[in-house]
Amino acid sequence: MPDRLRVAVLGCGSVGSQVVRLLDEQADDLAARVGAPVELAGVAVRRLEAPREVEVPDGLLTTDATALVTRDDVDLVIEVIGGIEPARSLILAALESGKSVVTANKALLAEDGPTLFEAAEKVGRDLYYEAAVAGAIPILRPLRESLAGDRVTRVLGIVNGTTNFILDRMDTSGAGFTEALEEAQELGYAEADPTADVEGFDAAAKAAILASLAFHSRVTANDVHREGISDVTAADVASARDMNSVVKLLAICELRDGVGGDDAVSVRVHPAMIPRSHPLASVREAYNAVFVESEAAGQLMFYGPGAGGAPTASAVLGDLVTVARNRLADTRGAGESAYADRAVLPMGETVTRYHVAIDVDDRAGVLASVATAFAEHGVSIQTVRQEGRGADAQLVVVSHESTDAQLAATVETLRGMPAVREVTSVMRVEGVAE
Amino acid sequence: MPDRLRVAVLGCGSVGSQVVRLLDEQADDLAARVGAPVELAGVAVRRLEAPREVEVPDGLLTTDATALVTRDDVDLVIEVIGGIEPARSLILAALESGKSVVTANKALLAEDGPTLFEAAEKVGRDLYYEAAVAGAIPILRPLRESLAGDRVTRVLGIVNGTTNFILDRMDTSGAGFTEALEEAQELGYAEADPTADVEGFDAAAKAAILASLAFHSRVTANDVHREGISDVTAADVASARDMNSVVKLLAICELRDGVGGDDAVSVRVHPAMIPRSHPLASVREAYNAVFVESEAAGQLMFYGPGAGGAPTASAVLGDLVTVARNRLADTRGAGESAYADRAVLPMGETVTRYHVAIDVDDRAGVLASVATAFAEHGVSIQTVRQEGRGADAQLVVVSHESTDAQLAATVETLRGMPAVREVTSVMRVEGVAE
The missing domain is CATH 3.30.360.10 (Dihydrodipicolinate Reductase; domain 2)
Structure with missing residues (x-):
């Protein structure tokens, strides 16, 4: 069991610099909460001379991120570079050499998360990523x-x-x-x-x-x-x-x-x-x-x-405390949980509701023909509001739930109707009990 | 390592009955998330015949809670009886016999938490209590x-x-x-x-x-x-x-x-x-x-x-999954963290702000004398609003931050002033930037 934990930080932009600052300023609290000191081992950057929001201690900056994440004296790696590459290769290299990893990289996780989760699983290390969604909000x-x-x-x-x-x-x-x-x-x-x-x-x-x-x-x-x-x-x-x-x-x-x-x-x-x-x-x-x-x-x-250097760094460091504790206890937190293996519905089959505003001719029978267009596509109408405006009128229709394909087809039909001058607004409706 | 985890539930009221229901209904999901089946081992109640919201399987009800929590084949204990005793003795008995415990008991934790935390620490087991504060809200x-x-x-x-x-x-x-x-x-x-x-x-x-x-x-x-x-x-x-x-x-x-x-x-x-x-x-x-x-x-x-049987049960079962995983991995989550050991300020020394509404005589000099009363106690005024109402007037004063003792003393002085007919409202003000 290590008597201290050494952290490599990849990236020193708005999030990375706040991570480096907090690692220093909160060092005593972090040590007490983890159960051992947490020390900065190095910070990988693209250029050594770039202006930064934080002063990195002498000798800790490096441009060789791969060497940093595979160093024997590094226990934990924080990735806040963002983007797909080199972030993915660096995270995989870190995991493969037995480091636990904390990342804020939503794009990479959404594109290729399973590859990362499997690498973490294989070596029995943690991959945590609270900061990837909604910044500081614990979700x-x-x-x-x-x-x-x-x-x-x-x-x-x-x-x-x-x-x-x-x-x-x-x-x-x-x-x-x-x-x-x-x-x-x-x-x-x-x-x-x-x-x-x-x-x-x-x-x-x-x-x-x-x-x-x-x-x-x-x-x-x-x-x-x-x-x-x-x-x-x-x-x-x-x-x-x-x-x-x-x-x-x-x-x-x-x-x-x-x-x-x-x-x-x-x-x-x-x-x-x-x-x-x-x-x-x-x-x-x-x-x-x-x-x-x-x-x-x-x-x-x-x-x-949901964003910002310090809020995102707060989420990163919360994860860091957990993976550091796990490292000390030689255990790991819950990994990927994909057992339910549910299918993803195509958008057309997804059930939703539409709000449609239409400019129509202001004459008898228009409302009936619009209502018929909805009915032909199997879409039930919840409310219609009609407002006369001189020679034309506006109809605002809110549908009941239907498939998105049926709703979209209804709007297409409306657009082709002689009595319809313009469909001025189409928007889905959420957050309403059906 | 056990190949399944057996749970004892103490109490079968509005929360306990929902816990029992969810343990049954979500059994497959709980097993997948924990990594092993989670089975109901017994439910301790005061009276076997009382009406309940849930049907407890035959033979699982008992009135002997102490025997249940110390049974060798029980791994995890959920305490949803509430109150100080017998809850405290049962939790301590459970921990001492090596069970991990989940409780929703705010009164007990607030009165005697350290005794429980120390007992958990001593045996290396978990004591989790998310449901004790704000029901289902993860806080x-x-x-x-x-x-x-x-x-x-x-x-x-x-x-x-x-x-x-x-x-x-x-x-x-x-x-x-x-x-x-x-x-x-x-x-x-x-x-x-x-x-x-x-x-x-x-x-x-x-x-x-x-x-x-x-x-x-x-x-x-x-x-x-x-x-x-x-x-x-x-x-x-x-x-x-x-x-x-x-x-x-x-x-x-x-x-x-x-x-x-x-x-x-x-x-x-x-x-x-x-x-x-x-x-x-x-x-x-x-x-x-x-x-x-x-x-x-x-x-x-x-x-x-913040309350209700099912929401509180959700929080209890979230904790149950964590302590069950920890039990399988033969580890434990973070225990009590009291290293900062900060003193608690007496209320009189706490800095706050007051809103005070006063009925006063509507004559020249009253506002000045009221302002003097605040100043004499070292309390600075942020806003005063004066409204004439026939022979009398109402003053509404909002203070800047001051100690609660100074603010309370100011109100006492106001109550004794001849020009003050009545102090009609005194309330602290929160959530405002000073």
């Missing part, structure tokens, strides 16, 4: 451990701060997407190339991780149906407001009936209207929150900062 | 593990559903305390004798447990300053509403400067005004939530059902 550990005696049926997450900031601005100021995005960029909430955030790639990676843990199955980023927010218009947001609802980009993971009566997993990222009374509706600005429904516990919500 | 595990690499500075909890229901009714309907309590009793949210809830005993036990974990120190129920809600008036609630605030019964655990510059712990339960913009303000009806502030993670909130 993976509660899903994996606190709810291990329960049956999780749904996870709804606001897991991307950039898009939540943009949608919140559109809601509060009436701004369009482009204007709100520019404001987010000016304030540092969005990157110069915002694609990964606004097109939902970041949220989709997190959805895959959440669904895997919640449903004890392997779900990768490729399994996630993904729609971003760049097509959300001021009209959509206004229409939501009229319904006393708000538009959020949601990561949705649900247990649904699959083929042959087996449970299947629906996992998707798309903008959706949720009622303002839903706990997720009050998540403002760049905050994140994850709403969990389970059979026995009922409805739970976890809320907090 | 103890996040504090103990997820935030183990961070420095928690404050915990604000709505941890008693009965009092939150009553205060929420007073806020939404304008009802007085007695009327709201009667409604809570009719709906089953309050017991016939509501003392433990409305006088804050239940919340104080939970505050002691939260403070112990958050600050790595031993805090017992006796250390907790406790004030209930039976003196909260409709006038207090209305005064809060005028401030765009709401009255909540809060369990407050803070790290504060103590004697000699060491950190000390302030731990208290009392009604307080919080702004409606605070995340805790929107916690309605009988829901619970715990708001955590830490140095690196920032502000986190955990929300969900």
Whole structure:
């Protein structure tokens, strides 16, 4: 049993530098909580001379990450480089040489998690990754451990701060997407190339991780149906407001009936209207929150900062304490749990609800023909609101639950109808009891 | 290593019966998550014939709890009897005979936790108790593990559903305390004798447990300053509403400067005004939530059902899976962490803020004399609002931070002043940045 634990940190950007700072500042507390001192063994960076938020002690910086993670005197490795390579090779090299690993790398876990989990399993070491989803918010550990005696049926997450900031601005100021995005960029909430955030790639990676843990199955980023927010218009947001609802980009993971009566997993990222009374509706600005429904516990919500150097570093160090304790006790925590091996439903077979706003001619029979279009596709209507506006009228229809394929086909039919001037808003509806 | 784990359940009331039900219904999932079958070995009850919510298999009911917890073929014990005795003796007997224990017993942990923790430590077994605070909401595990690499500075909890229901009714309907309590009793949210809830005993036990974990120190129920809600008036609630605030019964655990510059712990339960913009303000009806502030993670909130048989059973079974895994791996989770050994501040030395509403004579010089009373006790005023009402006027004063002793002395002085007709509302203010 080692009398101290030595840590290698890969990457010294906004998260890595906070990890290095906290390892130093909290050293006494970390030692007391782990049961042995935790020391910084080295920090791997791309360039030695780059400006950094933290001063790394002399001689600890290196550009040879592979040598660092395989050093005999290193026990634990923290990977906060991000991206697929070289992160994957370094994590695999670390595990293969017997290190325990903590990572914040959502993209890698969502793309190739099973390869990493199997490598950890093989050597009997830990691979922990709380920081990969929703920053500082403890959500993976509660899903994996606190709810291990329960049956999780749904996870709804606001897991991307950039898009939540943009949608919140559109809601509060009436701004369009482009204007709100520019404001987010000016304030540092969005990157110069915002694609990964606004097109939902970041949220989709997190959805895959959440669904895997919640449903004890392997779900990768490729399994996630993904729609971003760049097509959300001021009209959509206004229409939501009229319904006393708000538009959020949601990561949705649900247990649904699959083929042959087996449970299947629906996992998707798309903008959706949720009622303002839903706990997720009050998540403002760049905050994140994850709403969990389970059979026995009922409805739970976890809320907090979803990004940022210090919050993410807090999650990394929480994991570090656990893997360090396990290392001292020569044991490991729970590994991957994929025993349920549930199928992922195609989006078309996923059951959801649509909100559709349509500009129509204001004459008798239009409502009947619109209602017929829904009925022809087997979609039942929950509410219709009609508002006359001079020569034309607006119809707002909210459907009951139906498959996404039926709902999408209904919208196609509507678009082709002579009485329909324009379908002005199509948005899924979530967070409402059917 | 056992090839299956056998569980004894002590108590078969609303929580115990749900535990027994879930052990049966989720048996396959529990086996997969633990790595071995988990079987019910027996259920200890006071009377064999009492009506129950669940059917216990033949031969498993017993009235001899001591014999059950010391049986050689029992590996894990779940205690959901509640109260101090016989729960304490049974848990100690279970630990001494090498069982791991899961309990939901907040009163016992808050009164005599260290005795139990030491017994668990001595035999190298687990004692887990997530269900003891805030029912199904995962809060103890996040504090103990997820935030183990961070420095928690404050915990604000709505941890008693009965009092939150009553205060929420007073806020939404304008009802007085007695009327709201009667409604809570009719709906089953309050017991016939509501003392433990409305006088804050239940919340104080939970505050002691939260403070112990958050600050790595031993805090017992006796250390907790406790004030209930039976003196909260409709006038207090209305005064809060005028401030765009709401009255909540809060369990407050803070790290504060103590004697000699060491950190000390302030731990208290009392009604307080919080702004409606605070995340805790929107916690309605009988829901619970715990708001955590830490140095690196920032502000986190955990929300969900704080009581009820099934939610509490979910938390118990989450712990059961962990202690069962540990038992299979012949290891144990983190035990008590009290290394920081921080002192508990007396209430008088605790720094807080007061909201005071006063009926005064409406004449020149009254505001000056009231302001002088605050100044004489060294209390700085943040805001004063004055409203004339015929011959008299109402002053509403919100102080800056001061010690509770100075603030209480100020109120005493105000009560004795000739110009003051009545101090109509005194309430602490929380959740506001100073």
